[in-house]
């Protein structure tokens with residue numbers, strides 16, 4: 001069984017460069033299907049979710065020419081299939097963007113219901129509602145989603161019942177080449193929504209209002225790339241290194257990031273007494289004591305991101321005092337707290353609330369990575385702990401963090417990625 005072996009405790013110091021945003025890249029890669037030609041992308045994170053996406057696109061007929069692992073040209077001229085294999089698409093959540101992108105280009109689309117992190121119920125009713133408003137018929141059966149259109153999709157007024165990143169981006173993808181004007185209200189405002197709109201606009205799309213509550217899309221006949229597009233830096237990877245720096249009482253400069261995207265996290269850091277300095281596209285985090293406790297309520301951007309909730313819990317686990325986390329997006333996001341309790345944390349989690357009483361020390365232990373962000377939190381906990389922490393289910397972490405071991409070790413951590421452990425958790 002594969003595992004990360006983290007030898008703690010350590011103090012992180014130095015400089016680390018952030019990779020391209022996973023949640024942008026997983027929408028921009030399928031968005032290239034709207035172009036019957038070539039697209040040149042850079043700052044694409046080399047993570048397993050992206051490698052899975054590349055495999056899916058290749059299975060549909062896309063050709064890739066690599067300049068580096070993070071920069072390539074995709075040629076979608078000969079894509080002739082809109083049926084993505086169950087085996088490939090069921091692996092991860094963001095495969096749902098194939099629906100919007102392929103529906104923009106083809107009349108009939110089939111993908112499996114999306115997989116991904118187990119965070120509780122993950123409905124796609126708002127995605128389906130958006131496609132239907134645009135004139136498609138959508139059917140879910142045998143674990144697959146089938147979407148069809150007779151003629152071109154037609155611009156429509158779509159009001160989302162919940163603020164959903166996925167439904168917002170899927171509606172944008174489907175409406176870009178639709179006839180007429182589409183207005184989408186109550187949309188998500190996350191940086192990756194804006195990045196997708198910027199990418200499509202750079203190809204000739206007409207999308208206005210991304211980053212606000214209402215998006216207006218005037219359909220265009222075709223898209224064409226004129227220059228290389230660079231994906232924005234990853235907000236959550238930035239936040240993960242910010243937490244690791246503070247939790248290990250370190251001094252780390254995080255480069256290639258967008259400080260504006262980090263505001264909800266930076267505000268909490270300052271409440272906790274952690275020093276944060278912003279300088280252009282870098283952030284320095286410095287800490288020399290236990291943090292003060294604080295409370296978090298997760299909400300859509302610009303609120304506190306749910307994907308930073310498990311990492312922030314490590315700061316609370318070692319804080320002076322008691323903090324409260326209220327999770328408002330995903331119903332089952334506290335499974336990881338049982339793992340922290342094994343390390344000596346004092347956490348009681350019920351329903352959507354966790355009460356975290358800070359303790360002086362955590363102790364190394366074998367722990368599971370329940371999902372991508374919980375896995376990152378386990379690594380940070382390992383860096384703080386006395387002794388050795390073994391983090392299992394590494395595949396979750398590798399879905400979303402590029403070179404995570406190398407990056408942490410370059411800051412002074414001692415983490416090994418052990419591939420063939422025959423003893424596993426049985427010991």
Ligand code: UD1
Pocket residue numbers: 023026093094121122123124125126127128162163164165166167188306307328329330
């Ligand atoms: C995206 C992110 C994920 C992050 C989440 C919230 C990607 C690939 N994943 O997930 O990391 O945790 O945003 O920031 O970008 N909902 C519905 N009906 C729908 C869609 C969503 O009720 O059709 C609900 C969900 O159950 C959830 C809330 O809306 O409670 C937000 O979900 P959404 O923003 O869609 O999350 P994802 O796009 O799946």
